[in-house]
């Protein structure tokens with residue numbers, strides 16, 4: 001056993017079908033009395049239903065969360081929280097909504113309670129992102145880590161299968177990179193492998209039957225584990241590339257992760273053999289990169305950057321941006337192989 005450091009993050013998780021019923025108890029435990037309920041416009045009805053059951057303990061509903069937390073939206077939400085006298089942000093939704101809760105917390109120090117309804121995993125991390133003028137800035141701050149997370153698979157039954165698959169593979173990407181992270185340790189690696197396994201086995205069941213509550217529970221459990229390792233150890237090439245592509249070309253987050261992952265794994269294949277073996281085993285495949293590609297393709301997810309709107313003429317710019325800021329990766333980041341990776345992802349080729 002090698003030496004390692006494991007830093008546990010302080011959050012409380014309440015897991016189970018129907019666990020939304022514990023919301024009032026969880027607010028009581030934290031001494032919270034006026035929650036501002038956050039959601040995207042698409043989930044307004046869900047947020048309003050939760051606010052209605054909270055009654056006087058809901059300070060209001062702010063249903064304007066959007067992808068990548070634009071600064072203007074974050075400022076508006078902070079102003080609303082102050083105006084209505086909220087004592088916490090209650091984020092009901094995916095990574096976009098949790099991200100808005102974090103942006104409120106960053107400035108105001110208000111605690112965040114998260115009720116995740118996708119598999120993105122943001123609720124388990126102290127990582128925030130705010131986009132200003134087309135540039136997404138991310139950082140880590142202990143204040144933004146949700147104090148309590150309520151995982152209720154019943155709330156994910158309505159998640160469309162297409163988003164279920166891409167956000168599930170987004171979660172798998174956190175765990176895959178955690179397995180070859182510079183600061184990987186036996187605890188996070190165990191969680192990462194189990195997280196990949198839970199998602200890889202449940203996503204096909206969800207595609208076949210979106211209301212399969214047991215599969216929804218397994219996927220949400222996997223998402224929790226994958227989010228936790230994202231919060232605990234550093235990421236590498238895959239996450240940096242997706243950040244570049246999403247931020248610079250406004251590509252959808254979960255789809256971008258789904259498309260790039262097989263190619264990032266192929267890039268790192270020979271530099272991280274033990275991690276690749278564990279990823280492949282968790283995917284039930286003989287090769288990690290091919291297993292990630294097949295999981296996406298077999299479940300109807302996009303496999304090429306072209307089909308989600310990247311233009312061929314953007315590839316050179318993407319390459320330049322990706323090479324601009326050096327970062328750690330198990331294999332050195334070099335222009336020619338990275339150009340080939342981007343080309344493969346653009347075309348949607350199965351990794352060889």
Ligand code: NAD
Pocket residue numbers: 040041042043066067068069093094095096097099117118119120121122123125127128129155156157158159160163167170230253254
């Ligand atoms: P999202 O939150 O944008 O949700 C996608 C869509 O699905 C939205 O319209 C949403 O309202 C809808 N939706 C969510 N749950 C639903 C449900 N149960 N039923 C019906 N519709 C539902 O997408 P996402 O992939 O969860 O999050 C992406 C964002 O999260 C990105 O901005 C990304 O950068 C961020 N993120 C951050 C971290 C972090 O640690 N900070 C981690 C992962 C992702």
